[in-house]
Amino acid sequence: MLEINDLHAGIGDREILRGITLRVNAGEVHAVMGPNGSGKSTLAQVLAGNPSYQVTRGTVSYNGQNLLELDPEVRAQNGIFLAFQYPVEIPGVSNAYFLRSAYNEIRKAKGMEEVDPLEFLDLVEEKLKLVDMDESMLSRSVNQGFSGGEKKRNEIFQMAVLSPRLAILDETDSGLDIDALRIVAQGVNTLRSPENATIVVTHYQRLLNYIIPDFVHVIANGRIVKSGGKELALELEEKGYDWLQNVDAGAGAAA
């Protein structure tokens, strides 16, 4: 599904990703871990097409397409979803309007008919239950006045409604209490399927108690320095990241 090859990217003159190589197949859950500033969030942003980052080298292929030449909205229309670490507040636009616009844009891109507000409401009711949110949130402005936990649940709710093929969760667990963490994980697990893939970017092992990854990768200094199975996450929890900082790049780059 996704093949990242020697990806270099950064902001301005600052290179953050220094040769990421990673392969993600349908049905897999990959955890990308690493210390602060290692580049794991940058990887998530670059995959979603954030224009603030420039790709300087390497390739990313998504279902056979050159992902890097697609605008972010086209990536989303093709099934990529990024759950933001810091979801954006948009005062004045209701969640319902925002999400229905997104839903319909994606349907239009697929040549499907748009849904009207009532149909849409039917469709989202179930998804709201999944993340334990009340219907009243639909009429509130996007993320405005939401608590940290509500914002993260809203990301998972959007993911549930848009049902992406490749979901990228950028530190969705940061700032969540244990109950919220469980709700978020449950949302993600419900959406797991043999056709979909998930990349979970996280600093802590905690979330991986609830979302069991097939593969764990450790990023340090813009490179994947170690890859392994879910037990790698536990090892990191125990030893921290320091012992990996000096590991030579490419040691376990292929998953």
Place this chain on the structure above:
Amino acid sequence: MSDVATRKSPRDSVAVGKNGADPVSTRALSPIEAYRANFQQQPAAPEWLQLLRAQGMQRFEALGFPTTKNEDWHFTSVAPIAERTFHPAMTTTAGVSSEGSTAGMVARADLRRFTFDQPAWHTLVFVNGEFSEDLSSYAGLGEKVRVSSLAKAIRSGVGRPDRLLGKIAAFENHAFTALNTAFIRDGAFIELQADAVVGEPIHLLFVSEGEGEAISHPRNLVVAAQNSRATIIESYVAIRDNCYFTNAVTEISLGDGARIDHYKMQRESEKSFHVGTTQIRQHRDSQLHSFSFAVGGSLARTNIYTSLDGNAATCTLNGLYLTDGVQHIDNQTSIEHIAPNCPSHEVYKGVLDGRSHGVFNGKVYVHPEAQKTDGKQSNNNLLLSPNARVDTKPQLEIFADDVKCTHGATVGRLDEVAMFYLNSRGIGRETARMLLTYAFAADVLETIELQPMKEELEKMVLARFADSGA
């Protein structure tokens, strides 16, 4: 009833043609001389009005058009208006009889898109500044309410318009108000007696129509006696994209405890010029809720001035201006805190695109006696294009010591983080831009209590930015 006050008599028509556009007599004159000539050719009026007009003309000639050296016009050059010679707009009474009446060319169907889909509203239609009975409908206003054309009130003297006309809208230092005063002829005259409550809004719809560079000077007078209530809308629209100049003045007097919700819709044609002043005087415990929407005109200026003369009078002045292309839209507000215990709240927002230029100048003047004044003012602008420009000048002058006043102004561009957030959900740049623009304007639109008005403006904001370039 005699028609003598407004009909152009043959004697007065010698110098100008029937439609006031004789090229021979005006070509050699400077624009200001042309105003003088047109002034002298006005039909006769009651003595008090002749006098008032003469005072207006005198002040206008003494002041001349303002230049950018004038602090009130620092960011707005009115040269395109000052250098043109406009001719008086064609009216039905000018072409009394059979042929060529312009009002006849405006049909109800043409106006439908300006009437908010509200047949129950009381609507007074003015074509080129002149009242059209045929196009208007304002039945069932109740006994305590009198609504008529100003021309009719001037002719008949009913309601004594002379008592307040020209007394609220100061023209000693305002050239455009002086010019309007020199040409007072028609507009709306609304009187609310004590305790009168008008359920449905009264919509004054000023339509410009016709060829050539015409000028009209609509003049409205609203007198709201104590504890009366009404919603009044002033709309300025055009059927086609003609070049003309609307120079409007509205005077509103709010008696003790009276409340007026005032909406100004400036939707003139893109080639036109518009200067409109609404000036209000508020007595004790009165409430003014003003919303000014400006989207039309190549060069447009809206002034909303209120004076809080009585204890505990309150006002909210809100507004939204949307500019595009090479438009220049200027908004000036003035709140005079004369009496104590008066709150005033003001939020103006602007969205500027293309190579357009927006201006906001909000004055809050707190006089020495106006203790316990609570004034809040903000102006926020969104620049959608690198070539758009806005000048904002909040102006707070305080001469009392026990007051609470805040003001602030911002100028920003579209939030790229929010843009990426929307894009990452599959929403393309165009739609995202529209959504974010709408979101920017949403909170000021939210202050509109009149639901059909709010919905119409929301639609207009969305439509305005739906198809413009990124």
